[in-house]
Amino acid sequence: MERTFPTSSALSDAYYAGCREGKLLLQYCSDCQQPQFYPRILCSHCGGRELAWREASGKGHIATFTVVRQPVSPAYEAPYVVALIDLEEGPRMMSHIVNCDPEAVRVGQPVQVSFENWSETLTMPVFQLQG
Numbered sequence: 438m439e440r441t442f443p444t445s446s447a448l449s450d451a452y453y454a455g456c457r458e459g460k461l462l463l464q465y466c467s468d469c470q471q472p473q474f475y476p477r478i479l480c481s482h483c484g485g486r487e488l489a490w491r492e493a494s495g496k497g498h499i500a501t502f503t504v505v506r507q508p509v510s511p512a513y514e515a516p517y518v519v520a521l522i523d524l525e526e527g528p529r530m531m532s533h534i535v536n537c538d539p540e541a542v543r544v545g546q547p548v549q550v551s552f553e554n555w556s557e558t559l560t561m562p563v564f565q566l567q568g
């Protein structure tokens with residue numbers, strides 16, 4: 438049984454190419470300068486069409502999380518932590534908190550991105566607790 442993989446598109450391909458290089462990429466609008474995540478063809482703030490990729494710091498805080506104890510498939514080893522991360526740059530993203538005791542995870546904790554190879558072609562951003 439395999440994990441669920443994202444579908445391929447021009448936008449997601451650029452994003453995951455960054456992940457394979459160890460870079461968490463955000464789109465920045467050339468009109469209003471705001472970052473956004475997930476990748477879109479338009480700026481979610483002003484509707485601008487000129488978007489450029491920039492590497493994020495990879496730092497953020499846990500906005501909320503859940504401990505998954507019944508995995509969706511045997512490909513996921515439970516328990517694991519799924520969290521919403523508020524990135525330092527502003528956007529919020531969903532990811533996993535790895536290399537931690539799930540019972541030790543708290544809202545507000547600082548986290549740092551790292552990357553896991555889920556297959557030969559897919560590298561996923563995950564987060565680790567800081568401090």
Ligand SMILES: [Zn+2]
Nearest residue numbers: 466469480483
């Ligand atoms: Zn904009």
